[in-house]
Amino acid sequence: MASMLGYRSEGGQPGIRNHVVILSLNSFCNRAVEIIAQTVKGTVPLTHPFGRNEIGIYKDRLERTIEGVLLHPNVHSALLVGYEPASTRETLAKVRGLTGKKIESVLVLEGGTLSAIKQGAEKAMWLAIEASEAKRSPIEFKDLIFGVKCGGSDATSGVASNAAIGEAVDIIIGAGGTAIFSETTEILGAEHILARRAVSETVAQKILAAVKQNEDMALAAGVDLLGVNPVPDNVRGGITTIEEKSLGAILKAGKAPIQDVLGYGERPMKPGLYFMDSPSAASEVTTGLSAAGAQMVLFSTGTCNPVGNPISPVLKVTSNPRTVSRMREHLDVEVSDILTSDMSLREGGEKIVEAIIRVANGKLTTAEVLGHNEFAPLPVGL
Amino acid sequence: MSGTIGTKQWLWLHKEDNVAMALSDFAAGAALSIEGNSVTLKDAVEYGHKFSLVAIPKGEDVIKYSETIGVASRDIAAGEHVHVHNVQSLRAKRQ
Numbered sequence: 001m002a003s004m005l006g007y008r009s010e011g012g013q014p015g016i017r018n019h020v021v022i023l024s025l026n027s028f029c030n031r032a033v034e035i036i037a038q039t040v041k042g043t044v045p046l047t048h049p050f051g052r053n054e055i056g057i058y059k060d061r062l063e064r065t066i067e068g069v070l071l072h073p074n075v076h077s078a079l080l081v082g083y084e085p086a087s088t089r090e091t092l093a094k095v096r097g098l099t100g101k102k103i104e105s106v107l108v109l110e111g112g113t114l115s116a117i118k119q120g121a122e123k124a125m126w127l128a129i130e131a132s133e134a135k136r137s138p139i140e141f142k143d144l145i146f147g148v149k150c151g152g153s154d155a156t157s158g159v160a161s162n163a164a165i166g167e168a169v170d171i172i173i174g175a176g177g178t179a180i181f182s183e184t185t186e187i188l189g190a191e192h193i194l195a196r197r198a199v200s201e202t203v204a205q206k207i208l209a210a211v212k213q214n215e216d217m218a219l220a221a222g223v224d225l226l227g228v229n230p231v232p233d234n235v236r237g238g239i240t241t242i243e244e245k246s247l248g249a250i251l252k253a254g255k256a257p258i259q260d261v262l263g264y265g266e267r268p269m270k271p272g273l274y275f276m277d278s279p280s281a282a283s284e285v286t287t288g289l290s291a292a293g294a295q296m297v298l299f300s301t302g303t304c305n306p307v308g309n310p311i312s313p314v315l316k317v318t319s320n321p322r323t324v325s326r327m328r329e330h331l332d333v334e335v336s337d338i339l340t341s342d343m344s345l346r347e348g349g350e351k352i353v354e355a356i357i358r359v360a361n362g363k364l365t366t367a368e369v370l371g372h373n374e375f376a377p378l379p380v381g382l
Numbered sequence: 383m384s385g386t387i388g389t390k391q392w393l394w395l396h397k398e399d400n401v402a403m404a405l406s407d408f409a410a411g412a413a414l415s416i417e418g419n420s421v422t423l424k425d426a427v428e429y430g431h432k433f434s435l436v437a438i439p440k441g442e443d444v445i446k447y448s449e450t451i452g453v454a455s456r457d458i459a460a461g462e463h464v465h466v467h468n469v470q471s472l473r474a475k476r477q
Contacts, residue, residue: 155430238430241471244451
């Protein structure tokens with residue numbers, strides 16, 4: 001296998017990108033974040049409409065995602081743009097206790113947006129200059145966590161691109177790596193198959209409980225899942241029921257035993273395959289997979305989905321040749337030959353692994369180069 | 383058995399499956415030979431969509447991946463387009 005080069009820092013996993021992030025802690029800070037990132041070359045803005053008065057599961061998810069971003073192997077350093085001092089100090093103290101990397105901060109409530117922009121840009125520019133000197137050194141699959149996601153699924157996803165990604169996941173895990181798949185609604189109808197693959201009865205029960213809770217939530221909300229999921233573009237693509245979608249979706253997780261069920265944005269503690277209990281919309285899932293430490297997200301698509309992530313490159317794989325001619329700019333790897341010619345699923349998986357190695361080495365994905373930086377740290381849907 | 387059986391006009395994933403997937407846009411009346419069985423399509427079936435290989439009576443399982451993907455919501459004849467108009471999910475359904 002070709003070699004990979006990544007960014008090693010003291011403690012923690014190596015990264016495949018070396019981002020300086022400008023992270024908003026509150027919707028009121030988004031404007032300052034945007035301007036600082038526009039002003040300082042080599043920085044990535046992370047904005048969102050949250051950061052005030054969240055409670056319970058939503059507060060946990062938001063905090064875990066923010067921590068996950070700041071601790072992420074692909075992040076060199078960060079500037080937090082906070083609103084008021086108390087909560088900003090609290091976040092800062094917490095992450096500084098967990099990482100030695102440089103985390104700076106500015107406040108909007110002390111002098112306004114213009115003052116935060118000026119102070120923030122001054123701090124961010126030195127972080128960007130420092131990050132630009134980082135050198136790459138060899139890394140291996142055992143250093144990497146891959147998020148695995150399917151979105152904009154059609155009937156080709158469930159028979160070819162998901163299965164080819166599953167083969168790639170098997171190769172990665174065979175080489176000592178880690179993969180996390182997700183989307184609880186989209187294992188509904190296939191959970192009995194996954195439960196059989198759990199490493200223990202406890203983990204099997206966790207998988208079944210996650211699905212039960214999700215199904216109960218839909219019913220409690222008075223929702224008939226049909227009409228919510230599969231979504232209209234899935235139905236147009238030929239997917240009829242959630243069971244059919246799920247049976248095709250789980251193929252992307254390959255055949256390895258399932259080590260554990262993780263919460264949204266929760267980091268796996270040892271190598272292998274994991275399931276993350278989460279809603280299923282693309283931006284929220286890729287944000288959660290990235291927050292869990294995934295350095296790259298493998299994304300299988302049928303009808304296409306333009307989603308990207310500001311921290312973790314999202315590699316788009318399709319097996320629908322019509323989608324390739326319609327949406328070329330949003331795709332990275334085509335494995336249509338599985339359906340139209342004589343490519344085996346294994347060969348499809350090997351083609352994906354070759355693309356993974358190139359992206360790990362710095363090749364930009366289509367979502368990266370188009371600036372698709374969707375960051376959605378607070379999933380609320382199914 | 384598992385794996386892909388067939389030409390590139392259609393995909394029949396498992397012997398247990400009572401539906402196959404179109405890998406071409408078929409017009410109604412298209413005559414297909416699938417592993418020795420002839421199926422004449424009663425409806426137009428688009429790329430990626432499913433059609434029945436045998437009759438599936440109302441309430442019977444629709445099988446793909448050798449698993450149940452739902453039940454027939456009305457009698458389905460062999461060669462019909464099988465989709466949301468004649469299949470009902472069994473999960474997270476309001477009573």
